[in-house]
Amino acid sequence: MVDISEIVHFCLRDIDATKRELQRQGLVSEFEIDYEIRMILFLVAHIDGEVSSAESRLSEAVARRMNWSPMYRNLLQAKIEKQPTYSLENLKIGIGYSSMAEILYSLGGGMALIDGNFSQDEQFLIANLADLLLSADAELTCRVNRELERLFRLDSGTLRTPDSTVNDKDRTVETIEPEAIWEENDPVDLDTCLAELDSLVGLNGVKNEIKRLVSYLSIQQKRKEMKLSQTNLSLHMVFTGNPGTGKTTVARLVARIYRALGFLEKGHLVESDRSGLVGQYIGHTDVKTTEVVNRALDGILFIDEAYSLYKGTGNDFGLEAINSLVKRMEDYRDRLIVIVAGYTEEMEAFINSNPGFRSRFNTYIEFDDFSVDELGRIFEQMCEANDYSMDRMAKKRLEEILLQEIERSGRGFGNGRFCRNLFEQILRAQAMRLSEAKIALTKTDLVSLEAKDFPVI
Template identity: 35%
Template sequence: MTTNHDSFTYKGYSYLIPACCNSNPTIRFSGFKLELGEQSFSGSEHEERMFIVSDADNDCRLSIRMDETDCGDDLNATYEVTFHIYRVGEELPVLTVTEAMQTGYYFEAKFPPLTQPLDAGAYFLLFDAALEDNDLTLEWQDGRLFLPFFILKSRDKSTLPAVETAKAVRPQDECRTQGYTSGALRLQLQLAHPIREMHELTAICYTEDWEFVACDKRLVTPRKCSQTTRHFCFRWSKIWMAGRYTAILMYNREPFAAIDFSYQGKTVTPCTCRPLSAQDVAYHVAKNNRATDGNTPELLHKCIGLARLTPYLTNLLRISEYNRFCENQQLAALKVNPYVSISSLTTFRAKQVAFCLPKLSGYQISEYKQTDCAQWVKDEAPESLLESRKEVAFTLYNIGILCSEKGAGCLAALESAVKETGVYWALTLCGTADEIKRLFAISPTLEQYVCPEYRIQIGLPSAAEVVHLMQDQLGEAGISLDSEAENRLALQVYRHIDNINTWTQKEMRCFVMQGMVKQLRQRIYTHFINGKEIKQSNLGVLSAADISLDAWLANRKEYAFHGNCTDIEQSFAESMNRLNEMVGLQSLKDTLSAIFCRIRFNEHRSRLGLPAEAHGAYHFIFTGNPGTGKTTVAQLLGKVFHALGILSKGEVITTGRNELVGTYIGQTEEKVNKLLERARGNILFIDEAYNLYTDSDDHRDYGSRIIEGLLPVLAEPHPDMIIVLAGYEDEMERMLQSNPGLKGRFSYRLHFEDYSADELMQIAARFFKRNDYLLSDEAEQLLRETVAQTLAAKDRCFSNARWINQFIASGILPAMAQRVMQQPSGDAGLYRTIERSDIEQAIGTLQPKATIKIMPRRRIGFRA
C-alpha cells in the first residue's frame, strides 16, 4: 500500500490526503445528507451542522446519503468515490470510506464503526464533486468540496454550569425614556466556573404567555473557554411589553436552568435563576421548540392567545413521543389517547385551536373530523359515528346538547368509546366554560379521562397580544413605528385593554388601517400641500401623533369595517398555488403573476389612501394546441379574479360556435344575449373561437353576428365578466384581423406551448403518485421512449397532456389489471407496481394513430 500523500490547506491548517484515494470522478447530486445515528443534516443554508454525542454512542456510524447521482455519460459504469472526515487542525483524516457510485442511483456510504466516540470539536467532510443543488452551502476550494460541522458532547451533570447572578439590560439608545419599544435586550450571566471548550450555551426567551421571542447561541471556543461572564442578545421586532419573561438556558441542547425577570420598561432589570429538571414544563417547551433549529413554530401564531397554550401542547407532545417510543421498541399497541377539552368565549376560537392540535402536538392520526353534536343526536344509531374512530381526531362542538335528554344516547356512546383504550384515537371537546363544566358534572367518565392538564382554557387576549397583532397588521401594509410611536401604542392599549380585548381581528385591522395608517397618509399629504420637506425614510413610519386610540373609541361607530383582507389574500394565494403547480407554462405563469401583482398593488394603494388605477377589463386570447391546459387555466383565472374582487362569481362558462349560431334571422343574437346574461360575474370561455369567423360572404353564415354581439361587452370598462377566446394560433390571428375593433379589445394574449417529453413525464409521474402507483425501472424507461417517439411523430392536433392521461388510464392501467388478476395475491406491491409488459401492451392497444389534419372551412355559396 502506497504511503504517498497529497497536501492541501484549509482555513489556515495543512492537511494530508492519501494519493491513492485522490482519484474521485466529478459527480453531481440533487440531495445530500450526513447522518450519525438518528441525527442528520443536509447542508442547507439555514440548517445547523452539528451532532450531539455521548460516551455511549460508540456503536453509531457516520454515513452519507445522496439522491440522483451523476458520475458521467456511461450509465452502466461504476466509480469508486472516496470521502474523508478530518478534525480541524489534525493532518490525517480520522475516518475514510470508499464506495462504488453509479449514475442515476441512490447512493449511501457508511464510514467504519467508531472504536471510541469522536472528541468534541470542529470537523469537516472532504470530497471531490461538482455541485448541482443550490440549496447546499458547501465550501469550494482548489477543486474540492468541504462541509464543516461540529461535534458536541451531551451534558455531563458534573460539568453543568452554575449561574451565580444574572441581569437583563435594554440598550440605552433603544430604551431612552420610552421603555416599551422593540429592539434588543441583553442577558448578562455570571457563572461560578468556566465552561469547557467546544461546548454550546443557548438561551431561548419567552413571554409570560409563552410566545417565542428570540434564541441566541454561543459556542465556547478555546480562546474564550476561561471566561465566566456570558452575554446573550435577544433582538425582537415586536415591542417589549411589561410583564414576566423567561429565558431558558441549554447546555449542548439540554435545558438546565431558567432565568426569570419582570420587565417594566426600565434599562436594567434584575433576574432570578432556578434549575430545571425533566419534570418541568419549561424543560420540555425548550426541548421541543423548533426555534433551537432556527425554525419558529408558525402555527402558534394563527390566532390570538394560542402561544399561551404551549405548556398544554408540550404535554400532548410528550404523549406522541411515548407512542413513537412504543413503536420503535416493537411493543404491543400501548398508546395513550389524547382526550382534550377546550373552553372559550366563542365556539369558533375553540374549534380553531382544536384544528391546530393534531399538527402542533404530533398526533399519529390519518383523518380529522369535526362534528356538530346537534346533528349527531338526530342519528338513530349514535354509536355509528365512532365505530371508525381508529387513528381519527374527532372534534365535538355544541356539546351542551349532550347534557339533555335528547343527547343521552350520544353521550353513552361517547363514554363507551372513551373507556375502550385499545383503539388509538383523539377526542377534543369544544364549548364554553359553562358547557364543559356541565358536561363533566353529568358524565364522571369524561371528567376522569380528560385529565386536568389537558383542559385548555382560552381567555381574552392580553395587552401584549393585542399590540403584537397590530404590529403584524402594520407590517403586512409595509408600515413600521418609530420608538415614540411604539411606546405610545403600548401605553394606550394598556389604558383601554378592557374595551379592545373583545375586538375581532377585523375590528383591529380597521383601527390599524383607518385609525393609524390613514392618519399617517393625511399627515404626509398636509406636509406636501404646505410645501414642507418630506423625507423618503418617513413615508412608511408611524409617529406618535398618528396614534389616538382615545379618539377612535370615542368615534368608533362612525367607522365602517371593511372586508377581511386576510381572507382575500389567502384565497388569492391558494388559486395561484394551483396555477404554479401546473407542469410547464412558465412564461404564462410569469405573465399572469405580473397581472395579478399589479391588481394587488392598486388594491393596497387604495387601502392606504393613495391614488390607484381603477379596475379595467381583463379579456384574454389563448392560443395553443389541444391539451396544453387552456381550459384548466381559465378555471383558475376565474377563482383568482374572484378573490381579487374583479369577478362577482368566478365560474367558467364554456361555449362554442355550435351553441351560439342560430338557424334563422335573429336567433343568433338572442342566443348570444342569453349567454352574456348567464356569464355575468364569470369567465366566458369560447373554445375554437376561430370558427366564429369565415371568409365567406354568405349572409346565411351567422358567425360574424356572434362577434358583433360580443363587442358591446368588450367595450365596457367594468363588465364583471372576462371573455377568453381560445384556439390555434394562426386561425386566431386571421379572426382578429377580420375585425379591426376586435383585436384591440383583448389586453392580454397568452400562448400555450406544447409539452416537452420531460414535462409529459412529470404529468405522468404526478398521476401515478396521486393514485399510489409505482413504475419499475424498465417500465419507466419504456414509457419515456414511447413519449419521445410520439412527440417526434406528432402534428399540431396532438393532444399533449390529454394524450398522456388517456394513454395511462385507457392503456397502461387496464393492461396492468389484466396481468395482476391472472394471478391475484395479497401482496400490495403487486397492485401498485407497473411493469414493462404493461407499457408494451398499452402500446399495442393504443398505438398513436396518424392524426387527421384540419382542412380549410368550405366556402358556402357560389364561387366566381
C-alpha cells in the same frame, strides 16, 4: 312489468354518437363519459338509502350496453368512492354539453322509477337534475318526462317534481342549487391561487405573465384605496397554443385570482365553443350567445377553439356570434371577462375579424408545448393521484412513447390531454392483464403498471 332493455335503449340511444363527437373535439375522454354515467346511476340508486334489486338490474343492463368489463367497473366505482362528497357538481360533462345532459337526465329518471317506488328523496333529486342539466330547455325536459312516463305506463305529470332544491344534511347525496356549481368555495385566497399556479408542471412563461398581471392589478387596487387615478386595463385575454397545454386549467385559476383581487364577484368559469354559441337558423345564434353570457356574468367566459367562429365568409352564423359577443362584452364590461383560446395563427385571424376585438383583447399569453420530461412528470402525477406506480422499465417505455408521439404528431400533439388518454388506456390494459392472471391479487399487483401495459405506437 317494465322492460329494462327498452329503458336502456331509450336512455342510451345517442350515447355512441355523443361519445364520438365529444372525443372528436378532444373535449373529454371516454373514461370521463363512462364515469358520469356510472355516477348518475350511483346517485339515484343510493339517494333513499337502499339499492333495490330492480335498480341493480338496471345498473347491470347499462354496464352491458356500455361494454364495461368487471375490472373497468371497479375502476369507475373507485373514482366515485374517492370523491369527497357525492355531489351533483361531479357531473361536469352533463352540465357543459346538452347531448350528455339529456342522457344523464334520462338515466336518472329511469333509475328513480325502475323499482316502482318514486320516493320523496328521488323526487327532489330528479328535480335538481332537471334544473341543473335541462333548465335551459323546458321543452326538452317535458319531452323526456313524457317518454319516461309512457315507458313506465305512468300518468302524465308523475315527473313534475318539487320546484325547491334540497340541502338536507341527513340525505346520502348532497344536492345543490344549480348556480352553486359555478361558484368557488369561500373564501378565495390569492396566495393559495398563486401556489396552485406554481404547482403546475412547466408553463414558466405563462406563470410569469399571470404574476405580472396580478402585480399590476394589486397596485391598481391600492391606488384606488388611496383615491389615486387608475389606468383602465382590459381584463379580457387571449390564450394561444396547442391543445392540452393547460389553457383551461389556467383560465380557472385566473377566474379565482380575479375574484380574490375583487374584480369578479363570483369567480366562476363557464366553458363554451362554437357549438355552444352558434345557432342553426337566423336569430338562434344571438339567443344562444346571450344564454351563455348570462351564465358567465360575474365570472369568466372561456371560449376554446374560438377561431372556429370565424370562417371568413359573410353567410356564416359564426360572425353573428362574434358581433353578439362584442355587444355583450360592452353591455357587461364590469361583470364579464372573456378568455378566448386556440392555435396561435388562427387566433390572430379571429381577433382581426371584428374591430371591437382588437381594442378589448390586449393581453396575449402563449402556452408552449410540454417537454418530454414535463409530460413524464404529468403522467407520474396522474399515477400518484390514483394510487398507481411504475417500475424502471415502465418509465423507460413511457419516455419512448412520448418521444414517438411528439415526432409523429407535430402540431397536432395533444400534450397533457395525450397523457390523460394514454393513462386511461394503460389502466385498461393493466386491468385486462390482471383479470387473465388467474391468481390471488395483492396490493402490489393492483398498483403496479408494467411496460407490457403500455401500447405499441
